[in-house]
Amino acid sequence: xxxxxxxxxxxxxxxxxxxxxxxxxxxxxxxxxxxxxxxxxxxxxxxxxxxxxxxxxxxxxxxxxxxxxxxxxxxxxxxxxxxxxxxxxxxxxxxxxxxxxxxxxxxxxxxxxxxxxxxxxxxxxxxxxxxxxxxxxxxxxxxxxxxxxxxxxxxxxxxxxxxxxxxxxxxxxxxxxxxxxxxxxxxxxxxxxxxxxxxxxxxxxxxxxxxxxxxxxxxxxxxxxxxxxxxxxxxxxxxxxxxxxxxxxxxxxxxxxxxxxxxxxxxxxxxxxxxxxxxxxxxxxxxxxxxxxxxxxxxxxxxxxxxxxxxxxxxxxxxxxxxxxxxxxxxxxxxxxxxxxxxxxxxxxxxxxxxxxxxxxxxxxxxxx
Amino acid sequence: xxxxxxxxxxxxxxxxxxxxxxxxxxxxxxxxxxxxxxxxxxxxxxxxxxxxxxxxxxxxxxxxxxxxxxxxxxxxxxxxxxxxxxxxxxxxxxxxxxxxxxxxxxxxxxxxxxxxxxxxxxxxxxxxxxxxxxxxxxxxxxxxxxxxxxxxxxxxxxxxxxxxxxxxxxxxxxxxxxxxxxxxxxxxxxxxxxxxxxxxxxxxxxxxxxxxxxxxxxxxxxxxxxxxxxxxxxxxxxxxxxxxxxxxxxxxxxxxxxxxxxxxxxxxxxxxxxxxxxxxxxxxxxxxxxxxxxxxxxxxxxxxxxxxxxxxxxxxxxxxxxxxxxxxxxxxxxxxxxxxxxxxxxxxxxxxxxxxxxxxxxxxxxx
Numbered sequence: 001x002x003x004x005x006x007x008x009x010x011x012x013x014x015x016x017x018x019x020x021x022x023x024x025x026x027x028x029x030x031x032x033x034x035x036x037x038x039x040x041x042x043x044x045x046x047x048x049x050x051x052x053x054x055x056x057x058x059x060x061x062x063x064x065x066x067x068x069x070x071x072x073x074x075x076x077x078x079x080x081x082x083x084x085x086x087x088x089x090x091x092x093x094x095x096x097x098x099x100x101x102x103x104x105x106x107x108x109x110x111x112x113x114x115x116x117x118x119x120x121x122x123x124x125x126x127x128x129x130x131x132x133x134x135x136x137x138x139x140x141x142x143x144x145x146x147x148x149x150x151x152x153x154x155x156x157x158x159x160x161x162x163x164x165x166x167x168x169x170x171x172x173x174x175x176x177x178x179x180x181x182x183x184x185x186x187x188x189x190x191x192x193x194x195x196x197x198x199x200x201x202x203x204x205x206x207x208x209x210x211x212x213x214x215x216x217x218x219x220x221x222x223x224x225x226x227x228x229x230x231x232x233x234x235x236x237x238x239x240x241x242x243x244x245x246x247x248x249x250x251x252x253x254x255x256x257x258x259x260x261x262x263x264x265x266x267x268x269x270x271x272x273x274x275x276x277x278x279x280x281x282x283x284x285x286x287x288x289x290x291x292x293x294x295x296x297x298x299x300x301x302x303x304x305x306x307x308x309x310x311x312x313x314x315x316x317x318x319x320x321x322x323x324x325x326x327x328x329x330x331x332x333x334x335x336x337x338x339x340x341x342x343x344x345x346x347x348x349x350x351x352x353x354x355x356x357x358x359x360x361x362x363x364x365x366x367x368x369x
Numbered sequence: 370x371x372x373x374x375x376x377x378x379x380x381x382x383x384x385x386x387x388x389x390x391x392x393x394x395x396x397x398x399x400x401x402x403x404x405x406x407x408x409x410x411x412x413x414x415x416x417x418x419x420x421x422x423x424x425x426x427x428x429x430x431x432x433x434x435x436x437x438x439x440x441x442x443x444x445x446x447x448x449x450x451x452x453x454x455x456x457x458x459x460x461x462x463x464x465x466x467x468x469x470x471x472x473x474x475x476x477x478x479x480x481x482x483x484x485x486x487x488x489x490x491x492x493x494x495x496x497x498x499x500x501x502x503x504x505x506x507x508x509x510x511x512x513x514x515x516x517x518x519x520x521x522x523x524x525x526x527x528x529x530x531x532x533x534x535x536x537x538x539x540x541x542x543x544x545x546x547x548x549x550x551x552x553x554x555x556x557x558x559x560x561x562x563x564x565x566x567x568x569x570x571x572x573x574x575x576x577x578x579x580x581x582x583x584x585x586x587x588x589x590x591x592x593x594x595x596x597x598x599x600x601x602x603x604x605x606x607x608x609x610x611x612x613x614x615x616x617x618x619x620x621x622x623x624x625x626x627x628x629x630x631x632x633x634x635x636x637x638x639x640x641x642x643x644x645x646x647x648x649x650x651x652x653x654x655x656x657x658x659x660x661x662x663x664x665x666x667x668x669x670x671x672x673x674x675x676x677x678x679x680x681x682x683x684x685x686x687x688x689x690x691x692x693x694x695x696x697x698x699x700x701x702x703x704x705x706x707x708x709x710x711x712x713x714x715x716x717x718x719x720x721x722x723x724x725x726x727x728x729x730x731x732x733x734x735x736x
Contacts, residue, residue: 152492153517156525165539170532173567177493180567260454261461265643311409326527326536327642 013128019080020117022087023110023197024132030084038092042213046089049082050217053089057221060109061102061228091198095205096218102225107198115191119184123147126186133193137186146173146180150189155179158192163341236277236344237351244351246343247332248324249273256287265319265327271306272318273343281307318343375405392660395651398512400519408649415519418526419652420533421644422480423508424473431472435699438463466730469507469662471702474679481509482674484638487533488513491568496671503679505659505666510652526646533645535637538569540629541622562614562625569636576632577609577625584631592627595619658685663724681705684721691723692716693732 018027041050087110094102118126123139127148130137136151152174159167166172173180181189210218245253252270255262262270274284281303288299301310308315320342324330340346371391376382386394397404398419402412424433432449439446442460454461485501488494488511500512521529531537542563545556564570581589581600589597596603599617603609608616614625644650653659653666664683684704695711702708704721711726715735718726726732 151517153521153525156521156528160522160524160528165537168531168537168539169528170535170537170569171539173565174491174532174569175493175567176490259461322531322537323524323527323646326530326534326646 015080015084019083021114021129022084023114023194023201024129026132027084027087030081031088034085036085036088038207038214039211041089041092042211049086049089052079052082052086053093054217054221056086056090056110057093057102057106058224060106061221061224063109088201091201092205092207093214093217093221095202095207096210096214097221097225098218099222099225101229102221103199103202105225105229107195107202110198111191111195114194115187118187118190123183126183126190129190130186133190133197135193140180144180147183148181148186149178150181150186152177152179155181155189158189161192162188236348237355238278240274240277240279241347241351241354244347244354245273246337246346246350247334248330249343249347251331252329263327263329265324266329268306268316269319269324269329269343271303272316273347275303275307275315276318276344277347281309373405373407392658394654394657396654398650398652399648413648416521416648416650418513418518418521418529419644419650420484420511421504421508421641421652422477422484422510422639423504423506423641424469424477425467425507426641427476427480427639429473429476431470431476433467433473435468435470437466439465467507467661468699468701468729470699471680473507477508478674480639481511483636484511484533484640485671485674487638491532491572492529499671500668501671501674502655502666502668503664503677503683505653505657505664505683506661510666512652523646523648526648530640530642530645532569533638533640534642535569535633538573538629538633540564540570540573540626560622562622562629564612564629572636573629573632574609576635577628578604580628580631580635581609592631593620593624596624596628661728663721663728686720686724689720690717691720692735693718693723693726694735695726695732698726698729698731 013021013024013026015030018024018030040046090106094106118129121129127137127139130150133154135154137154138149140146140149152169155172156169159169159172169179242253249270252262252266255266256270271284274287275281281300284303284307285296285300288303289296304310306316321330321337321340324343336346336350340349371389374385376385399411399416400414402414404411406412434449436451437446437448438451440455440458440460441462441464443455443458445455445457451463451465455463481501485496485499488499489496494513494515498513498515500514502510502512504510540562541560543558543560545558548555548557564574566574581596582604586597589600595618599620603617603620606613606616608614614622644652655666655668657666658664659666663685664679665685667679667683669677669682680703687704693716695709695714695716697713698709698711700707700709703725704719708718708722711731723732723734727734
């Protein structure tokens with residue numbers, strides 16, 4: 001069995017490695033002597049770096065993968081320092097936009113970029129990158145059909161966000177705590193890890209006031225984002241379309257309205273679903289009124305808490321399909337269920353078509369008259 | 370209920386217990402920076418990985434015939450598993466008087482053994498890294514308190530739950546082939562049965578062999594008659610071990626799937642899914658009494674799971690007797706002897722037996 005407490009060796013990356021993978025911890029070694037402050041970015045010496053940082057973010061927004069990086073491998077190798085420094089500068093620029101879509105997009109783009117580059121690296125190099133994230137990982141025995149063995153907790157932290165059946169640990173090649181994987185799989189899992197690290201970097205930026213020049217650049221990026229990042233999350237319809245409820249929620253809703261008992265998870269799923277599609281806390285409380293163990297004060301408190309009107313102010317979202325499956329709340333799956341991962345997504349798709357059909361019918365009726 | 374407490378010392382904690390004498394004591398499985406603040410402000414650091422196996426949630430071989438339920442609306446009553454709704458008035462609220470018998474405990478022990486097997490062989494925990502407890506009522510708790518599991522988020526824990534229950538096992542390999550039908554090229558997708566030799570896939574193989582060797586002829590015929598006819602061929606020729614799924618005439622994907630489903634039922638452990646996925650879970654404290662029985666939640670070495678007898682070894686009160694009026698109780702075993710059945714009997718019983726009957730709502734202290 002692989003030693004769980006594998007010592008993490010000093011990675012020893014070259015400057016050119018850091019230029020390619022600027023999110024590595026070792027990058028700090030190059031950056032800390034510079035003690036980069038937001039005010040420094042406006043100085044003329046920084047112009048090239050600021051340009052390169054803008055380019056990084058711009059291509060992330062427009063093309064998702066910052067292709068320019070790979071295309072100009074030759075050029076950028078000559079400008080390693082610029083590459084390394086432009087990464088934290090890009091993080092600062094994005095922080096100035098305070099736009100969560102851009103943050104998400106950038107983290108994904110950089111992670112994908114790194115993923116592409118990793119395919120041409122050796123297994124030993126990939127191991128070094130994985131160590132940088134503290135993974136408990138080793139090369140698989142050379143006579144095995146696999147490239148790596150990864151400790152299950154590192155597998156879970158990353159694979160649990162991926163939807164394909166092969167990423168469920170129940171289907172993995174697990175033995176004595178280790179998951180046997182090939183290079184391609186490890187790189188895919190690293191992508192998740194890289195994305196998360198970059199995401200976290202945004203939270204560590206503590207800048208209160210940005211220089212005007214930086215704020216102007218941030219505005220430019222925001223405009224670009226509205227043009228390029230598709231608002232995948234269209235709004236829910238303004239009215240509650242009960243015909244568009246997914247089967248699980250329908251089952252819960254029926255049970256609730258018949259005054260029958262709901263499990264905790266069932267009640268939580270129903271409440272979060274209804275609150276998220278825009279039903280008021282008031283109306284949801286009203287629905288639960290029929291329960292024989294109904295306690296108005298307690299129910300109102302719980303519903304308002306879930307709706308984010310109390311406590312920490314966080315609005316709870318409805319659990320995704322796989323969670324409802326685990327707790328046996330997922331019932332009567334239909335064809336649409338097989339194409340989505342979240343009950344709210346089901347509602348979004350179905351309410352769209354339902355409302356469209358309704359308005360078409362109304363139009364037809366009106367035309368007939 | 371008293372919650373969100375922290376204690377500076379064991380002594381301070383024991384003093385509070387002695388002063389308040391609570392019927393049940395729980396602690397959080399989570400580690401917090403500030404455990405005494407309200408939930409959002411505690412600062413979650415990590416959480417142990419805990420499993421709860423309780424006869425309340427699983428089918429047991431006794432059929433819970435000793436449990437009594439009364440409809441809260443119309444007072445209609447019955448014995449056994451509490452129905453979804455009252456057969457008389459369709460009400461769905463019941464007051465339930467549970468009992469625990471050897472079969473309840475045995476059923477949960479079997480599930481616990483399967484869980485322990487998965488955690489050691491597949492997840493690689495050494496037996497001494499698992500803490501196995503009798504819950505004090507009718508079930509077992511398994512705690513993993515190792516550093517490596519503490520930081521697991523709820524989603525990762527859900528994946529572990531799915532592993533233990535065998536949810537989401539995918540044993541079909543889709544392969545696409547181009548076919549030429551009447552001169553036109555079409556893509557035909559075929560689904561092949563496929564298992565590798567690791568983790569659950571290997572468990573499925575072992576379970577399929579076990580089911581095939583031990584199931585009755587009738588059960589096998591029910592799955593597929595060709596499976597029954599080829600039983601010895603499959604076993605002798607190591608068809609399952611070597612994944613030669615196309616080698617048995619008349620046994621195709623559908624039959625292998627059915628056999629795998631039986632193997633999944635045999636191999637998965639029936640745990641309370643909510644407990645393990647909850648990263649803020651409260652769990653009964655080791656060494657305290659269960660308020661429904663007066664028995665201890667008590668730890669024992671993992672390898673003793675087969676031998677540990679909760680009905681003698683989890684008994685807390687070992688001295689003195691009490692005179693009680695027992696309204697109704699089945700024949701039962703506790704503390705190395707057998708008691709009852711009772712029906713409106715005044716009896717002098719050892720303290721542990723009297724306490725159990727009282728807490729189960731079956732007896733009162735009398736003079």
